[in-house]
Amino acid sequence: MSKQILVLAGDGIGPEIVSEAVKVLRALHDEGAIDVTLQEGLVGGAAYDALGDPLPEETLTAARDADAVLLGAVGGPQWEPLHISKRPEKGLLGLRAGLGLFANLRPAILYPQLAGASTLKPEVVSGLDLMIVRELTGGIYFGQPRGVETLPSGERRGFNTLVYTESEVERICRVAFDIAMKRGKRVCSVDKANVLECTEMWREVATATARDYPEIELSHLYVDNAAMQLVRAPKQFDVMVTTNMFGDILSDCAAMLTGSIGMLPSASLNAHGQGMYEPIHGSAPDIAGRGVANPLATILSVAMMLRYSLDAAGAAMRIEAAVSRVLDQGLRTADILSEGMREVGTAEMGDAVVAAL
Ligand SMILES: NC(=O)C1=CN([C@@H]2O[C@H](COP(=O)(O)OP(=O)(O)OC[C@H]3O[C@@H](n4cnc5c(N)ncnc54)[C@H](O)[C@@H]3O)[C@@H](O)[C@H]2O)C=CC1
Ligand SMILES: CC(C)CC(=O)C(=O)O
Numbered sequence: 001m002s003k004q005i006l007v008l009a010g011d012g013i014g015p016e017i018v019s020e021a022v023k024v025l026r027a028l029h030d031e032g033a034i035d036v037t038l039q040e041g042l043v044g045g046a047a048y049d050a051l052g053d054p055l056p057e058e059t060l061t062a063a064r065d066a067d068a069v070l071l072g073a074v075g076g077p078q079w080e081p082l083h084i085s086k087r088p089e090k091g092l093l094g095l096r097a098g099l100g101l102f103a104n105l106r107p108a109i110l111y112p113q114l115a116g117a118s119t120l121k122p123e124v125v126s127g128l129d130l131m132i133v134r135e136l137t138g139g140i141y142f143g144q145p146r147g148v149e150t151l152p153s154g155e156r157r158g159f160n161t162l163v164y165t166e167s168e169v170e171r172i173c174r175v176a177f178d179i180a181m182k183r184g185k186r187v188c189s190v191d192k193a194n195v196l197e198c199t200e201m202w203r204e205v206a207t208a209t210a211r212d213y214p215e216i217e218l219s220h221l222y223v224d225n226a227a228m229q230l231v232r233a234p235k236q237f238d239v240m241v242t243t244n245m246f247g248d249i250l251s252d253c254a255a256m257l258t259g260s261i262g263m264l265p266s267a268s269l270n271a272h273g274q275g276m277y278e279p280i281h282g283s284a285p286d287i288a289g290r291g292v293a294n295p296l297a298t299i300l301s302v303a304m305m306l307r308y309s310l311d312a313a314g315a316a317m318r319i320e321a322a323v324s325r326v327l328d329q330g331l332r333t334a335d336i337l338s339e340g341m342r343e344v345g346t347a348e349m350g351d352a353v354v355a356a357l
């Protein structure tokens with residue numbers, strides 16, 4: 001039976017990169033490798049402009065009904081003056097919460113062809129294969145109370161709350177441990193247990209949950225040290241598991257190890273195997289509309305979709321191999337350009353991946 005894919009292009013470079021990912025999906029469908037039906041929807045600033053809501057009810061319903069969601073990115077300076085409840089980012093957070101997508105997988109893999117594109121020395125990053133498992137529906141991005149209040153003195157005070165229940169920590173740790181069992185069996189849990197009680201509990205729960213996984217070697221790092229270790233010696237890590245905000249920050253940091261934030265895909269999964277797939281980067285307003293954005297993170301997110309939601313691991317591997325082949329051919333978008341390589345735009349890169357499938 002045909003799998004239903006909801007395509008949410010979003011804002012900024014979102015429509016440009018999603019078009020290329022859709023080309024790849026359609027190419028695989030047309031040759032019979034997969035059977036998908038694509039439906040488009042609105043989210044983020046585009047949805048606010050059209051319907052006054054960054055997450056219209058019809059989008060959330062369509063997402064719930066779909067087998068998988070492909071998302072570009074949301075946000076942009078034109079929506080910054082809006083109240084936070086109407087901002088594009090609220091649409092994305094609402095989708096994650098509404099679908100219960102608590103497990104965000106962000107693999108940071110260095111394609112050997114891009115060793116020279118990283119800002120770090122090739123010997124530091126070559127062979128990098130790291131999986132960041134980020135908790136996605138809890139923590140400070142969702143905690144209550146939150147807001148800005150005016151004190152009797154007239155001064156304003158802003159506040160957000162970091163909250164986790166034991167069961168939320170346990171289920172994300174189990175995801176990380178299960179993934180690690182199929183990889184190097186090493187998990188580093190990242191917290192700030194020396195300062196934040198909430199993450200002191202996180203560490204205790206991670207340690208207790210690991211008792212069910214005797215083969216897993218569990219270590220712990222404070223987030224400040226983890227950020228430093230990621231740029232000092234990233235290959236020491238196999239799987240990292242961490243909170244929503246720490247994972248957000250550390251995955252942008254890890255992206256640069258691979259040459260560009262335009263290379264990192266992600267899968268956000270719920271307890272029923274439903275998933276949303278998106279690059280880890282944002283809407284890149286500084287380059288939007290110029291046809292220069294790197295579509296590979298979004299194309300690689302399609303590969304994750306095929307693997308995790310569509311039971312099509314063979315087709316996923318073909319996409320990953322095609323990306324490797326276009327890099328072998330010397331094609332580079334501006335963000336990963338290095339000497340001797342040929343600069344291409346977003347659409348040319350997408351076409352090249354389709355041709356290399
Ligand atoms: N998942 C999402 O939809 C996310 C949305 N955002 C939103 O995106 C907007 C811009 O945020 P920024 O902090 O600037 O982060 P960003 O990730 O959009 O951009 C950071 C830098 O990376 C570059 N970049 C990002 N993706 C690229 C690609 N595919 N190819 C080449 N270069 C790329 C951009 O040009 C920019 O210089 C904001 O409104 C923010 O809230 C930010 C992060 C994630
Ligand atoms: C709206 C933000 C939380 C999106 C983001 O930066 C991310 O998911 O990486």
Ligand SMILES: [Mg+2]
Pocket residue numbers: 248249252280
């Ligand atoms: Mg982010």
